[in-house]
Amino acid sequence: MxxxxxxxxxxxxxxxxxxxxxxxxxxxxxxxxxxxxxxxxxxxxxxxxxxxxxxxxxxMQAVLQHPHWSLNPRMRVGQSVAEPLTVLGRPAGDAVTEMLEHVGLEASFAGRYPHELSGGQRQRVSIARALVTRPxxxxxxxxxxxxxxxxxxxxxxxxxxxxxxxxxxxxxxxxxxxxxxxxxxxxxxxxxxxxxxxxxxxxxxxxxxxxxxxxxxxxx
CATH class of the missing domain: 3.40.50.300 (P-loop containing nucleotide triphosphate hydrolases)
Known part of the structure; x- marks a missing residue:
């Protein structure tokens, strides 16, 4: 550059x-x-x-082209969304459920794995994960x-x-x-x-x- x-x-x-x-x-x-x-x-x-x-x-956070780049296939959605808070040492509390709802997903999605979601749903999860720390x-x-x-x-x-x-x-x-x-x-x-x-x-x-x-x- x-x-x-x-x-x-x-x-x-x-x-x-x-x-x-x-x-x-x-x-x-x-x-x-x-x-x-x-x-x-x-x-x-x-x-x-x-x-x-x-x-x-x-x-600061990022949302990438392919959600599977940021979502661990072995982690449930709720764990993935909570992970940035865990890294920072913050309790997740109700933040995961609230953030999923903010991106248009029901709370039950927290128990699913990425492969059980559509591409659009996975990208919504990626956005929730990015926003959960309030960047x-x-x-x-x-x-x-x-x-x-x-x-x-x-x-x-x-x-x-x-x-x-x-x-x-x-x-x-x-x-x-x-x-x-x-x-x-x-x-x-x-x-x-x-x-x-x-x-x-x-x-x-x-x-x-x-x-x-x-x-x-x-x-x-």
Whole structure:
């Protein structure tokens, strides 16, 4: 990546788009503190990242493209949702049941295993798991791309509703420009490791400034 400068405001969703290999996933890893940049500074809540990422544990989370990447097939749903709290040494209490209900799943789902759920249900569990620590920042990395179109709409609506309720900031990474338009407040376009354009969503879709942005939109 070269000269990447991005900011996500409190309660805002920044959409990050670009072709495969453009640097989107690397950007998300740096934003989550999973990979350190060779130069520059990463800030969270206005302060430089601590040397020990554990100091931010629970304050940032990720929802990945394939739920089975974050859900242990040998753990029941309730255990998976509670695990982030367990790692932090916090009691789960009623948090698991409450969070499952918040993502549209009945409490009985806590006793099921991931293979007993549909793709959309597994992604709802992944979102519940990410939200259970009440994070301030969530990365959604291709979070709906593996789902059927009808299920994608349900999950996108769920993300918007949960963000309105909990107020978290989000980085929404996707190849699907339609999905990005639906959830993002602003959009950043990456190409070959660089951010070539950043604009509010309406401006990006009606009057893109960069030639590469125009090419992406023409491919819709």
């Amino acid at each position: 070269k000269h990447v400068s991005l900011a996500v405001a409190e309660g805002e969703t920044l959409g990050l788009v670009g072709e495969s290999g453009s640097g989107k996933t690397t950007t998300s890893r740096v934003a989550l503190g999973l990979q350190r940049p060779t130069s520059g500074t990463v800030r969270f809540d206005g302060r430089p990242f601590p040397k020990r990422r554990r100091e931010l544990a629970g304050r 301030a920042f969530i990365v959604f990395d291709e979070a709906v791309s593996a789902l059927d179109v009808s299920v994608q709409v349900q999950i996108l609506n769920l993300i918007k509703d949960l963000q309105a309720e909990y107020g978290f900031s989000a980085l929404f990474i996707s190849h699907d420009l339609g999905a990005v338009r639906y959830v993002a407040d602003r959009i950043a376009v990456m190409r070959s490791g660089e951010v070539v354009e950043t604009a509010d969503t309406e401006t990006f879709y009606t009057a893109p400034a960069h030639e590469y942005s125009k090419q992406l939109l023409e491919a819709l």
